[in-house]
Amino acid sequence: MADKVYAVVDLETTGTQRHAGNKIIQFGCAIIENDTITENISLSINPERTIPREILALTGLKTSELASAPTFDEVASTLRELLADKIFIAHNVNFDLPFLNEAFVEVGLDPIDPIAIDTVELAQIMLPQAASYRLKDLSTFLNINHEHPHQADSDAIATAKIFIILLNQLKQLPQEVLRQLVQLSQYLTRQTGQIFEQILDQCHTAPLPPYLQQIGQFTIRRMISEQATTDQRQNQDYPITDDDKRQQFDQIIKPRTAQFKMMDFIQQHAHDSEQTNLVIEAPTGVGKSLGYLFPLSYELTKPQPHSRLVITTSTTVLQAQLYRQAVPLLAHLRHQSLSAALLKSASHYLDLDRFAAYLQHGAKNRGTAINEMRILVWLTQTQTGDLDELQITNYDTEFFQSINHLPTLVPSSRYYEVDYWHQVVQAAQTADIVITNNAYLAQHLTDFSYEQDILVVDEAQHFAEDLTNSSHGYFSVMQLHNRLNQIDDILRSLADNNDAEPLLDKLQPVILTSQLFLSQAQALTQQLNDQVILLAGENFIREPVYLEAADFQNNLTMLNRALNELIDNLDNYLNATETLESGVDRQEMRPTSAQKITELIFQNNKLEKNLDYLVTGFDHLQNNEFRQYGFYLSLDDDGINYRFNWLAKSHDKLRQALNQQFKTQIYTGASLAIGHDFDYFLEQLGFTETDVQTLRLDSPFQYEEKAELLLPQETYSPSENGADYDNWLASTILPVLQQTDVQTLILFNSLASIRNVYQRLQHVLGFKREIMAQGITGSNDKIAKRFRLSKNAVLLGSQSFWEGIDFPGEQLSLLIITRIPFESPKNPTTHYRNSLLKAQNKAPFPTDTLPKAILKLKQGFGRLIRTETDQGIVLMMDERVINSSYATKVQRAFPPKLPKIILPNQQLGHHISDFFEE
Template identity: 60%
Template sequence: MNTRDYAVVDLETTGTQRGAGNRIIQFGCAIIHDRQLTEHISLDLNPQREVPLEVLQLTKLDPKKLEQAPTFKEVAATLQQLLANKIFVAHNVNFDLPFLNEAFQDVGLPPLHVTAIDTVELAQIMLPQAASYRLQDLSQYLNITHKHPHQADSDAIATAKILLLLLKRIDQVPGPVLQQLGRLGRYLSRETGQVFQRAASRRHQQPLPDHLVQVGELVLRRPLPAATSQPLGPVAQYPETFTAKMQLWGKLLRPRQSQFKMMDFIQQHRHEPAGRPLVIEAPTGIGKSLGYLLPLSYQLTAAPTPLRLVITTPTTVLQNQLYRQAVPLLNDLRQTHFSAAILKSASHYVDLDRFTRYLRQGPQNRGSVINEMRLLIWLMQTKTGDLDELQMTNYETAFFQSINHLPQLTASSPYAAVDFWRRIVTQAAQADITITNNAYLAQHLAEFTADQQILVVDEAQHFADDLTNSSHHYFSVMRLVSWARQALELLHTLIDNNDVEPTLEQSYLHLTETRSLLNLFQQELLTLNDSVLLLAHASFITKPVYLDLTANPDERQRLIGTLRQTCRALDHYLEASFALEQNFSASQLQSSTRQKVTDWQRLNTKLERGLDQLENAQTRLQEQAFSEFGFYLDLDDDGINYRFNWLARSHEVMRQALDQQFPRQIYTGASLAIGTDFSYFLKQLHYQRQQVDLLQLPSPFDYGQKAELVTPATTYSPSENGADYDHWLVAVILPILRKTQAQTLILFNSLASVKNVYYPLQRVLGGEREIMAQGITGSNDKIAKRFRFTNNGILLGSQSFWEGIDFPGQQLSLLIITRIPFESPKNPMTNYRQQQLASHGSGSPFWDDGLPRAVLKLKQGFGRLIRSEDDRGLVVVLDERLDESSYAGIVQQAFPAGLPRVKLANSLLPDHIHDFLKA
């Protein structure tokens, strides 16, 4: 393949649909000869039809020049001659080549029959850690100059440069991996896989480079030797004075008075009685991470016996930030070495055993093959084996569920010595600072050691909810029924084929016995289903149904008995299945039978997870400590069948376990108080005010100069849900977006409103600006990544976009909040909290739960806007309740006291916002 020329092509068209009268308006081509970019061609083409406005805005093409350009028919023969006998390359070849061939046929020429390869797929494989594979984003990732995106000549040249870099990387892939890639490559688009097959055929056997090692069937980055404990050197004294801190800071950091105050507060309370936590509200911009790390680093070394620190966060993203940024900064300041380890669940890591089995037996389709190939490349790069490095937007696919690590460590595995999860566990057991997440902490609390005595809960506003979420589990009877039915069908097929497969014939009795056990399990499932629906007093579920099992112990006991019988039947079937699997020799089975056995084994793995869920439900129903569990039914992901859910309401048991494990606890976050009142946060964790020491730090930002809160004079009541309200939102928001090009985040309280507002905005602005919407244009992670790449993007989000995302600097200048984020009472957790308040007479569901949670969430939403000293931005709130409600004064405490406020006539909003941002 390297001996032929490449023609790298890009087309701009009037629309993406073929066969709908769409035409080519620009043809770009870059020629590569002998791995050198030798020439490029650019042609504007008259489509002989009107070009949509959004296409002209995207491509920046002049419609008058297009009218004067040649038609495709006039240049078609020349283009065919140019492309003949060359390898056709495009970034998404399944668009460009068919579109071009249709154009040839429309003018009476035959279609091109050429070798064609796709740079999107090559990039996905060879650049496994890239955040995006769009041409513009890849160019930036690879430092390739791409001056005019969406113009065919510039796109073609950028694609050609990307191809050359990818080919160079492929040339460096070791022979054993090239052989695997070549075998899998036949499933790629068109002839893309031939790139790997040709490279493998040219590769002579040679030793692996020193940084790689072959283990089993895989080539891995050679693990570094286990880090030995390093002495921390002479123990210095904490810098008590401002002068001492400045000497330590030197030229490395900007001094922040609030950060120093936080450090001193932690240092001064180092001898507090055990069990008396510190609660610190530390607004964005004060350097919170270093604010607790620095004083605690002195306390770790000053203890008579060395202590270790555990930090827990709500997200794995924040874990990585602390590990990669905060801890290295601490070590630079202290000029010492505090070792750190990230500790999260095994499922975040690749299981080399499971991946190897998948390579041998996994379903071979284009989607799974690309993932297999990119993992083969990634394993030569990764030091951690953390699947998050791949920056995928969905780790719940069948592929990732088949290759991620199980909690068990298999000592007999050929990969045991290089197992990533084993390495993580070992590092965490020895590290001075262990960084985990709330879910892992809640589920593995007993695994922390006696010398891990200090706990920091970072972004603590999430902690109580995360404890509740960590106890949320469910089982789906209908999923189990479906898996059992599929497994039964496969067993029937294997039994029917026993006369033509010697291995099956030898196992005939085991097969029939296993089938009988599966039939018994199916019968128990039907009994369980009847029992659950009887509790709900319904034959099917259309909305959440809340079960009060504490009021009727007899019903609880009957359900426990039914669950016990179902678990026993499933356990017997799985034991028989595992014994049966030992009799099968894959090498002696025909390929079709071997695939059926593999499919059956996969279903058994799912049923084994189902057994864990059923046993968990049985345990929770029996344990007195979980008497306040909430049990409810809601719709499964298919929107038809139901799930049986349970979650913990009380955190007192967990709090007691935390106090026993961690004598010293620090809770810190940016949104712990409403105004100066911490009572809601403390109540969530069952603390009294006198049990904690509080510190509320002022924001370091001068909001009078950096930001402004704008509200419209005329509003539409948010209580008026539905199309009319959403139409009003569009009428207010659209003129603002037309007037300014600022990066804009629009926060909603429902995904239905996101959808209703997105489509009108897209119709009007889609050709000028990239508009991303939660639930419509991709996963949350994907659209957040896309938004960071744009410079005038618009992001419409709900739920998780109110918090936990960081768009510093020019990534976000305009924040529009459509309404105060009150939670829906249909949310099961909200329902349980508020029902408990009402039934116990311990407070008002609105004033003591709904309102404070909404204010804190509004505070977090505003926190997306100003993230650093250099940020500047404007927030628009479109909810009349901010000013015109009985609780307006409480809601307004979500915003900084010094934030300027402006109320304007709706018609004046666009100009005012434009002028503010421009200034």
């Protein structure tokens, strides 16, 4: 293959279904010789049929141009001759090659049968951390100038450039990694795997570069330990005046008056010897991360006593931003590196032992082989082992659940010293700054040293609810029942194959004992189900069923007995199968039997998690204080069966533990106050005004010059739900999107509404603009990244898209908010919060529901203006913003000087278009 010429081909067609009469309308080909593009062919083709308007819009081709172009039968022989004796490359080769061959056959020519390579698969393997493998996105990722996406000649050249880059990266891989890739490459599309064989054949044995090391069967990147360094320019004293701060910032970042005010406020109070609680609202543009990190860094670098800092956030995404952006910037400003650790649960990390086992015994198909290959390459790149770096859409697959880290460390492992989770735990124990998330902090509070006496809660509006939700747990009887059935099938298979497998024959007593315990577990699961159903008094669960204290008084003994018997039995089963898991050398087994043992280990790991949930539920029910928890039944993920849930009714105990752990607590976020009032936020955390020092900073943005709040004159009752409301939404939004061409985010309260509106928008606009939707077109992270790379896309989002995402500049210009984000009363957290308020003779709506919605609306608006140069419009579809008894309060979610304009519906799009033209 080394001396061959590559033909990189791209086709544009009238449609993707080649058997539905679709035709080629453009042929593009780039010829590669000696890693250089030597020729570029571009050819328009008359399809002799009507071309869908969406295809013309997508490709930019014109009907008149294609009408005068040659037909395929006129150029077919030339194209076939061009491709003869060349290696065929395409970005999704299983589209271009079959489509081309069918066109050849239709004009009486034989199909071609070249060596064919897919650059999508090559990119997935060689660029494991890319956000997207679409040609346009890969070009951006690799800084390739791709001028005309969806035109065959431009696409072919871009694909050729990508292929050359991937080929060169392949040549840099260590020989042992190449060998492992070759072993897996047989599962790749067509002859894509031959590229790996070719590079391995050309590879010469060479020592590993210094940044890599060989541990066991893996070639991994060496971890660089952080060393705190100080140079002579370091200023050990906090710069008191603004001029001192400007001098220290030295044009590295732009000075901000509000940020300096925040820094001084923290510096004045953070070193108090008594319990200190600070609450700071820092709007977008203030620079709150540096606003607290900079003054606190002086507490961390004091000789004695040596303080340590824990920062907790609402999401792992914000964790990563702080770790990768804010902390390095702080080190640059202080001329001193402060050691920092990113701390999240073990399941986020790769377990090298489990990955080694999967490589040897795991199921093999195209999907798992690509994932295994990309991880082998990624190991030469990553220093963290954090699986989130791979940006996978779904980590809940059997593959990733088989290789992610369990919450234990095994010192006897050959990989113990380089174990990624081990490194995380060690780093957190000694770091100056630990960055974690609210859920992890709440569940592992006792793991934090008492020396870490400063706590910063970033995006603190979520903290109270996250503390409460950290106690949420559940077990699913039907999920457990299905898992037991799957295990039963595996054990039966192992028992049936004992005649043909000597090792299995020796293990028959263990297998039979395991089957006995499993059979008992299946019966006990049914018994538990009967007790839960009896408790609920309902056979079918469609919405949450709350179990009241009286139910437990009458039936608690029977429920606990059923749980206890099942827990004991599952313990016995897992102990019995331990020999099958650890006492068998699967290398001596037949592949099918070894595969069954691997499946059994996977299912037992899952079963152990099920058991943990059962034990936790049992403990809560046994606890004399179990009345502090609410118990309820809800629908399981399958939408059919139920879950038995428990949830703390308040977070008082965690609040007390935090006060003991951290003498200095700083709460900050962009949306903590309603107007100038912090009362709601303080009440959620159990603070009174005398417990805290508060600071509210003004926004640095001139909203009256940058943005508008736009409302339609004719609205649909926001109290309505269902198809009629969704149809009104789509009908109102569609003309706006047709008359504008700016990046647009549409915020919903309901995923069901997103599905309905997306279908309408995609049907009408899909050929003209990229429409992305939460829960439909990819994971939240993936569609957010695609949205950032787009020019005129539309993103439909709910929940997490109301906050915590950053689309500065032209990444977001139009924000459409469908309705005020009131929480559903069916939400269990809301239910218990409302129950507590009613018990205190407080009305839930004005006390909790309304202020919570106002703060979330404030967060939603904050997505629009992220920098001083941003501009944009908020289109608010909910008439209650101006026509309700609480409208004045709701409007406090928006900046006071924000212009508010009400227009007839048919004028909305024109007004928005004019706004951006001006």
